[in-house]
Amino acid sequence: MTALARPVAIAGVGYSDLTRKGEPNPNSLARAAAKAALDDAGLLPGDVDGIFEYKFGPESPGAQDMARLLGVPDLAAFADIFPTNPSGLAGALAGVMAVASGACETALVYRCLTRAAGHQGGVVNGPEAISGRDQFLTPYGYLGGILVNLALKKRRWMAEFNCSEEDFGHIAVNARRWSALNERAVLRDKVTMEDYLSSRMVADPLRVLDCDYPVNGAVASVITTAERARDLRRPAVLVDAMAYGTGRNADWVFDVDFLHGGAFACAERLWQRSSVTLSDVDVAQLYDGFTPVTVAWVEALGACDRGEFGQWVGDGSRIGPGGDFPINTAGGQLAEGRLHGIGFLNEAVLQLRGQCAQRQVVGAQVAVVASGLYPQCGAMVLTAA
DSSP states (O other), rough: OOSSSSEEEEEEEEOOOOOOOOOOOOOHHHHHHHHHHHHTTTTTTGOOOEEEEESSSSTOOOOHHHHHHHTTOOOOOEEEESSSSSTTHHHHHHHHHHHHHHHSSSEEEEEEEEEETOOOOOOOOOOOOTTTTTTGGGGGGGTTTHHHHHHHHHHHEEEESSOOHOOOOHHHHHHHHHHHHHHHOOOOSSSOOOHHHOOEEEEEEEEEGBBBOOEEEEEEEEEEEHHTTTTTSSSSEEEEEEEEEEEEEETTTTOTTTTTHHHHHHHHHHHHHHHSSSGOOOOEOOOBBBHHHHHHHHHHTTTSSSOOOEEEEEEEEGSSSTTOOOOOOOOOHTTTTTTTTHHHHHHHHHHHOOOOOOGTTTTOOOEEEEEEEEHHHHEEEEEEE
16 A cells, blocks of 8 residues: 555656767757657646756756746646755656645656766865865865765775675676666676776775766656556556655765665665565666665665675676566666666666566566665655556
């Protein structure tokens, strides 16, 4: 029994082209993904009365810009959601709540990313004076240095729980095993564990193959009532449950739970609200901006106990094609391309519809999607109608 005020479904999914080179216009990318999602649902722009998007800045057109680009006549609910949220899934979480509450009937949610806009790392001039705790963090970059922070987390797992580099490597290797089956993926060449272990260090022990792959691209979903979705073009995929989590003392660097942040609180809330359990899950789409984040989600969702990912993942086959706990079946951000949380949501929907061709998980009926990291976690459980 869903905890939502009224049943909600994902009715359409769409993508723009995903590219590594060039500087495509963000408006063109976002509009292409939105149009594709509407076409997938069999809807027109005039059917949309809610728009939600997650953004860092000019890399993604705002909700009102999207309404103009599509010709949406009026919005009953809308928001441009900025970084302190569960990554790109933030727009979808907001869209689900808006539809469930009756604030709108049909919500378009999207995320657009371009390499030209930045946010992919680089060197910038810092402030002339720094005070307070920022004096210890600013030299390392945004949020105290995301790469440094993730390197410390990987090192902590290895030191405290005797994880090996290979444990993290299984995530990267299997991302390519999945992406080789996904024509949309930007990186489709397979990599071996040897390739992973010999890939260059970004911030020891974080390797380049631990990190997501920047692309130009946009992704969009259409969310509406379950009742309406049953009459649309595609089989409805129902939102069984959703949850957020920050954890105690929510902070990127000084969180009480350094390795998991709000993931355990988010997962506990999710399963309390869901009509299914983890044992019912057929496919998992888990945030992989960095491999330690995926490890955190596997443990928090309850696939294994805290610190036991290494023993659980074994030789890695269980999370790859044909495995008993398939993860990131499109290749995730490590291989399909960095699309943030809505990319994971769309892949879950396609799996539950049975539309994934060679990478299809046979008989998939239940999916879990988890996005964001540390103080900004969000997750959904989806079921086939």
